Amino acid sequence: MKLTVWTYEGPPHVGAMRVATGMKGLHYVLHAPQGDTYADLLFTMIERNSARPPVTYTTFQARDLGADTAELFRDAALEAYERYTPEAMIVGASCTAELIQDDPGGLARALGLPIPVIPLELPSYQRKENWGAAETFYQLVRHLAGPHAPAPGAEPAPRDPARRPRCNLLGPSALGFRHRDDVVEIRRLLGRLGIDVNVTAPLGARPADLARLGDADFNVVLYPEVAGIAAGWLKRTFRQPATKTVPIGVGATRDFVHEVAELAGIDASEVLASEECRLPWYSASVDSTYLTGKRVFIYGDATHAISAARVASEEFGFEVVGLGTYTREFARDVRAAAERLGIEALISDDYLEVEAAVAELRPELVLGSQMERHIAKRLGIPCAIISAPVHVHDFPARYSPQMGYEGANVLFDTWVHPLMMGLEEHLLGMFRDDFEFNDTAQPSHLGAGSIAGDDAHGAAPAAAEAADTTETTETAVATGAGDEAYWTEEAERELKKIPFFVRGKARRNTESFARDRGMSRITIETLYDAKAHFGR
Amino acid sequence: MSGVAVVRRDSNASGEGCTDAPVLRERGQREVFCGLTGIIWLHRKIQDAFFLVVGSRTCAHLIQSAAGVMIFAEPRFGTAIIEERDLAGMADANDELDRVVGQLLARRPDIRLLFLVGSCPSEVIKLDLSRAAQRLSRDHMPDVRILNYSGSGIETTFTQGEDACLASLVPELPAEEAEAPPSLLVVGTLADVVEDQFTRLFDALGVGPVRFLPSRRADALPPVGPNTRYLLAQPFLAETARLLESRGATRLPAPFPLGIEGTTAWLRAAADAWSVSAEAFDAVTEPARRRAAQALSHHRERLAGQSIFFFPDSQLEIPLARFLSRELDMTLLEVGTPYLHRQHLAEELAMLPAGTTLSEGQHVDRQLDRCRAAAPDLVVAGLGLANPLEAEGITTKWSIELVFTPIQGYEQAGDLAELFARPLNRRTRLRV
Numbered sequence: 001m002k003l004t005v006w007t008y009e010g011p012p013h014v015g016a017m018r019v020a021t022g023m024k025g026l027h028y029v030l031h032a033p034q035g036d037t038y039a040d041l042l043f044t045m046i047e048r049n050s051a052r053p054p055v056t057y058t059t060f061q062a063r064d065l066g067a068d069t070a071e072l073f074r075d076a077a078l079e080a081y082e083r084y085t086p087e088a089m090i091v092g093a094s095c096t097a098e099l100i101q102d103d104p105g106g107l108a109r110a111l112g113l114p115i116p117v118i119p120l121e122l123p124s125y126q127r128k129e130n131w132g133a134a135e136t137f138y139q140l141v142r143h144l145a146g147p148h149a150p151a152p153g154a155e156p157a158p159r160d161p162a163r164r165p166r167c168n169l170l171g172p173s174a175l176g177f178r179h180r181d182d183v184v185e186i187r188r189l190l191g192r193l194g195i196d197v198n199v200t201a202p203l204g205a206r207p208a209d210l211a212r213l214g215d216a217d218f219n220v221v222l223y224p225e226v227a228g229i230a231a232g233w234l235k236r237t238f239r240q241p242a243t244k245t246v247p248i249g250v251g252a253t254r255d256f257v258h259e260v261a262e263l264a265g266i267d268a269s270e271v272l273a274s275e276e277c278r279l280p281w282y283s284a285s286v287d288s289t290y291l292t293g294k295r296v297f298i299y300g301d302a303t304h305a306i307s308a309a310r311v312a313s314e315e316f317g318f319e320v321v322g323l324g325t326y327t328r329e330f331a332r333d334v335r336a337a338a339e340r341l342g343i344e345a346l347i348s349d350d351y352l353e354v355e356a357a358v359a360e361l362r363p364e365l366v367l368g369s370q371m372e373r374h375i376a377k378r379l380g381i382p383c384a385i386i387s388a389p390v391h392v393h394d395f396p397a398r399y400s401p402q403m404g405y406e407g408a409n410v411l412f413d414t415w416v417h418p419l420m421m422g423l424e425e426h427l428l429g430m431f432r433d434d435f436e437f438n439d440t441a442q443p444s445h446l447g448a449g450s451i452a453g454d455d456a457h458g459a460a461p462a463a464a465e466a467a468d469t470t471e472t473t474e475t476a477v478a479t480g481a482g483d484e485a486y487w488t489e490e491a492e493r494e495l496k497k498i499p500f501f502v503r504g505k506a507r508r509n510t511e512s513f514a515r516d517r518g519m520s521r522i523t524i525e526t527l528y529d530a531k532a533h534f535g536r
Numbered sequence: 537m538s539g540v541a542v543v544r545r546d547s548n549a550s551g552e553g554c555t556d557a558p559v560l561r562e563r564g565q566r567e568v569f570c571g572l573t574g575i576i577w578l579h580r581k582i583q584d585a586f587f588l589v590v591g592s593r594t595c596a597h598l599i600q601s602a603a604g605v606m607i608f609a610e611p612r613f614g615t616a617i618i619e620e621r622d623l624a625g626m627a628d629a630n631d632e633l634d635r636v637v638g639q640l641l642a643r644r645p646d647i648r649l650l651f652l653v654g655s656c657p658s659e660v661i662k663l664d665l666s667r668a669a670q671r672l673s674r675d676h677m678p679d680v681r682i683l684n685y686s687g688s689g690i691e692t693t694f695t696q697g698e699d700a701c702l703a704s705l706v707p708e709l710p711a712e713e714a715e716a717p718p719s720l721l722v723v724g725t726l727a728d729v730v731e732d733q734f735t736r737l738f739d740a741l742g743v744g745p746v747r748f749l750p751s752r753r754a755d756a757l758p759p760v761g762p763n764t765r766y767l768l769a770q771p772f773l774a775e776t777a778r779l780l781e782s783r784g785a786t787r788l789p790a791p792f793p794l795g796i797e798g799t800t801a802w803l804r805a806a807a808d809a810w811s812v813s814a815e816a817f818d819a820v821t822e823p824a825r826r827r828a829a830q831a832l833s834h835h836r837e838r839l840a841g842q843s844i845f846f847f848p849d850s851q852l853e854i855p856l857a858r859f860l861s862r863e864l865d866m867t868l869l870e871v872g873t874p875y876l877h878r879q880h881l882a883e884e885l886a887m888l889p890a891g892t893t894l895s896e897g898q899h900v901d902r903q904l905d906r907c908r909a910a911a912p913d914l915v916v917a918g919l920g921l922a923n924p925l926e927a928e929g930i931t932t933k934w935s936i937e938l939v940f941t942p943i944q945g946y947e948q949a950g951d952l953a954e955l956f957a958r959p960l961n962r963r964t965r966l967r968v
Contacts, residue, residue, distance in 0.1 A: 001590075001616045001617060001618060001619060001622055001627075001629070001632040001633060001635070001636050002616070002617045002619060002636075003614060003615075003616055003617075003636045003639055003640055004593075004596050004614060004615045004616075004617050005610055005611065005614045006596075006600055007593060007596045007597055007600065007615075009593075009597075010593065010594070010597040010601075011592065011593045011594040011597060013594075014594075014597065033570070033656045033688070033689040033690045034566045034568060034570060034689040034690065034693065035568070035569055035570025035571075035572070035573075035598065035656070035688075035689025035693075036570075036594060036598075036689065037565070037566070037567050037568070037569075037920055038569055038570075038573075038598045038601055038602055038919075038920075039597075039601075040567070040919075040920030040921075041601060041602070041918075041919035041920050042601060044919065044920055044921070044922065044923040044924055045919050045922075045923065046601075048923060049923065049924075050923060050924060050926075050927030051924050051927065052920065052921070052924045056565060057565050058565070059564075059565050059566045059689075060690065061689075061690050061691075062659070062688075062690040062691050064690075065660075065690065076565070079901075083901060094594060095592035095593070095594050095656070095657055096592070096594075096656035096657050096660055096689075096690070099623075099657060099660045099661060100660060123620070124592060124593065124594070125592065125618060125619050125620045125622075125623055126619070126620045128593065352610070
């Protein structure tokens with residue numbers, strides 16, 4: 001048993017639902033107790049889909065357990081087929097139904113429906129959502145494309161030079177983080193390169209489309225978490241090579257262009273030369289100097305975390321102080337990426353462990369999922385979202401890809417924005433007791449003696465007092481511990497002259513400097529000695 | 537899915553309203569939450585309790601998804617996720633549970649009451665949580681009391697989780713002294729603000745002492761005994777009521793405190809038991825009734841004559857339908873409820889207009905067919921159905937808000953009407 005407060009991933013059958021809901025003409029019959037239908041709201045509320053997911057649940061209850069739950073499943077499958085007339089069906093069990101061992105696959109097969117019926121075995125007590133999506137997609141591909149596979153050992157015919165190269169786009173699903181927009185962006189990029197897209201799957205594909213996956217020359221794997229297993233099988237069975245680069249960030253998009261050009265046997269120099277992306281210049285412009293060396297903590301699914309780490313260090317000039325993932329299946333890749341940055345990866349699906357890591361590393365920016373957003377908010381650290389698990393806000397009305405050149409522009413805006421907001425909040429705090437800009441000071445453009453001013457004066461002492469109390473408390477805490485050095489008044493005054501955004505750090509550094517040297521008093525001298533010691 | 541809808545007539549009818557009405561009993565896919573969902577409001581109500589679900593990743597995912605927003609504090613609920621090794625017998629599930637509880641209580645020394653909440657998987661593998669609760673109580677009493685109940689989908693539908701939770705508290709309630717004067721117990725979670733309003737009204741009426749179940753703190757559970765009279769504040773508390781009666785308490789039959797009429801009759805039931813005169817009752821309640829009538833009048837124009845269709849969700853449907861039909865002149869097309877408790881809803885049913893279609897249970901696809909055919913002006917449905925219905929052009933009120941929002945009592949009557957008026961209002965405004 002594992003104590004869990006929040007969970008990064010749902011159970012594997014939710015992954016299967018992401019595949020089914022992304023596709024068209026596919027229906028999922030799920031043997032599940034009443035209550036498991038909550039999963040519908042992920043799609044209708046979070047993703048704001050206008051249709052119910054194509055899922056029929058048996059919703060058995062305790063009284064059914066004593067009777068015939070298998071009969072219940074047969075009836076549900078038959079009724080779903082008659083009502084929705086899908087082109088193919090996937091069938092399986094959720095965690096509870098797995099325990100009662102009704103064998104949905106066998107039961108559905110016995111119905112003799114005139115469509116492909118694909119059984120799913122998704123072990124709920126071992127696996128999670130992303131694996132469930134990957135396994136479901138793989139089973140669909142194997143069952144539907146499998147019958148069209150070339151004879152083992154047969155070499156694929158070389159592409160007719162008169163035909164444009166074509167690829168499949170694999171991995172986008174329902175409820176994916178910006179999958180909808182990434183597909184548009186990457187299709188556009190491939191189009192400029194002269195590459196056609198044969199099938200995009202699962203998002204938007206019909207079962208019949210999966211049957212013709214083999215017509216492509218190669219596969220573009222956008223999300224290895226979902227498409228990795230299927231792409232591996234397609235490579236073995238259809239000899240289709242697959243891309244390894246995920247085009248998030250400018251550098252990765254360039255690498256991706258090189259990679260697909262090579263797979264397609266085309267020349268990409270023109271596309272690369274006419275690159276339209278603002279990130280490189282925005283990042284180089286002097287305005288961005290303040291981003292230099294900002295300490296960032298990155299957490300998410302493996303694909304987005306690894307990509308973000310590269311973008312953060314190479315394209316923003318950040319210092320990546322923490323990198324991790326909840327995707328255990330790709331732990332090795334994340335560990336390797338962390339090693340390249342000289343840090344150790346955190347591989348965990350324990351929210352509390354991630355929170356502890358963020359608290360300890362004290363980053364200046366967190367790039368994570370909605371889970372890390374809550375951690376960051378609690379710790380008062382700016383945060384931008386880079387990965388699932390998703391919230392309704394992660395399905396913006398505007399076009400907002402993460403991939404490709406436009407995706408890089410989006411990253412620039414999205415990651416810089418919380419830093420600016422954080423800066424504004426600090427400014428507000430800093431100017432609270434400024435002689436000119438404090439809460440009670442007259443706005444200069446209103447002139448003296450306005451009514452607003454009078455009102456504000458009434459509140460002034462309280463506000464000033466509150467500000468004082470905060471400062472005093474802080475000092476008390478700092479000097480409270482017996483062996484801690486105390487701040488002399490002059491040193492404390494000098495500290496306040498240091499810009500607010502480094503003041504906290506200066507205080508901590510000076511205190512640790514004094515502590516290491518066994519000093520009991522912090523003077524102005526100590527403050528500047530520490531500054532020289534820690535200066536970078 | 538047997539797919540057989542049975543229409544039957546109940547015999548204990550008095551012939552009023554819908555007392556004698558046929559009920560369409562449906563079996564099929566039920567698009568409803570399980571009882572675990574109640575944890576979302578129960579943990580906010582009982583401020584020193586922790587709810588530990590013993591279940592699967594699905595359970596954990598359900599609660600966090602149904603909560604909608606992920607609360608950025610460490611919440612007072614969590615899941616002990618059963619893993620493969622627990623099922624394969626490699627780990628003793630009871631030892632594992634003891635370990636997890638120890639870990640949890642070490643983290644949260646502020647917890648005084650721990651609920652072990654059973655789930656579908658824990659029920660199916662027959663993990664005995666009542667024995668576990670007894671065993672753990674021995675280890676952790678007096679610091680922490682440990683109880684158990686089932687919120688599983690195979691046993692409970694949505695609000696029945698609260699029933700199961702409160703039922704587990706009843707044996708823990710201290711015994712009221714035999715010679716104690718009559719006391720009033722209000723049963724069912726109400727928002728604190730609503731409790732305080734009712735407390736003021738009962739005080740003014742001279743009804744009391746008044747206590748609430750659940751109490752805000754687990755170390756201040758209300759006493760119960762033969763002199764306890766209780767009022768149900770929620771319509772889904774069948775088991776809790778049964779257990780209270782087994783401890784000698786007496787139910788004051790009443791409709792539920794929704795709208796002016798419901799609130800008045802609910803308060804009246806207590807006032808009668810305390811022999812409050814009609815004049816005194818009117819004098820105390822008159823200002824609030826007048827305010828509520830004024831608040832309702834803002835919404836009557838929008839709602840009167842509009843037709844409404846309820847999908848089953850919280851068991852609040854029948855009292856809500858009664859309020860909307862009698863106080864706002866809405867037309868009831870179908871009132872679906874997951875479970876119909878005839879005894880507790882007798883007063884409500886009598887007040888429903890005759891001829892209302894009542895349905896119990898669900899076959900969601902067939903109910904959607906009926907809904908589309910009925911073409912209601914407003915539909916009340918859960919989160920899985922709300923947006924798809926809206927996208928079909930059917931104005932929808934998402935029902936979960938009715939459980940999370942304070943809607944009981946006079947001062948909330950206008951807010952309650954507004955919850956139904958707002959989607960209609962919105963539809964008339966949008967021009968896109």
